[in-house]
């Protein structure tokens with residue numbers, strides 16, 4: 001929500017598997033939209049104008065009034081889905097500029113590790129939906145999970161880790177790390193946050209000009225928007241778990 005308010009022109013989608021959590025998010029969004037909605041201007045003071053006066057007043061009115069700004073939080077939504085199964089059903093190839101994994105479930109037990117949201121196979125899907133040049137962020141307060149996620153991202157040929165200097169200069173990092181509910185719980189409990197980010201590098205075959213490829217812009221000024229992907233779509237931001 002904080003990110004959506006900061007970048008009102010960038011479409012964003014949150015994915016959550018649990019119904020109650022999705023309903024909670026939708027209710028919070030509705031509340032924020034209602035709070036931010038402009039209130040109707042008060043009626044003019046004094047006696048009601050005659051129809052002639054009203055007609056005369058309209059002569060001086062601007063011919064094309066400027067359009068109202070888009071309603072607050074119109075750029076963000078939530079969907080209840082299993083992101084590990086259905087992400088590519090929602091997001092076309094090469095259209096996301098940012099992808100956030102904020103405090104995903106750690107699945108501590110070894111036999112549950114395959115339910116972790118970062119794996120070699122799933123990274124191929126995340127690379128598929130990200131535009132080359134786009135960035136995937138992962139944050140957790142569980143050291144062993146950070147090691148798991150970071151190792152897999154680092155090993156994947158379509159991702160390149162951002163350097164410490166790049167992380168420090170990236171305004172998205174603070175949102176991912178500090179502005180979610182879980183981030184605030186970690187903060188209250190004095191936990192440590194481990195954050196990493198990886199740039200989606202172009203496919204070797206695309207770079208050779210076989211498939212043509214759009215790359216995320218870097219000079220967009222706000223760090224959240226970038227050029228759309230191969231289908232020419234708008235830039236978008238996705239967040240899961």
Ligand SMILES: C[S@@+](CC[C@H](N)C(=O)[O-])C[C@H]1O[C@@H](n2cnc3c(N)ncnc32)[C@H](O)[C@@H]1O
Nearest residue numbers: 015016017018082083084102103180181182241
């Ligand atoms: C620890 S919470 C973190 C929530 C939020 N990202 C935050 O930082 O406050 C993890 C969330 O991921 C959701 N989740 C787990 N597996 C998922 C999946 N496959 N697809 C979508 N959401 C999932 C859980 O239901 C839970 O709400």
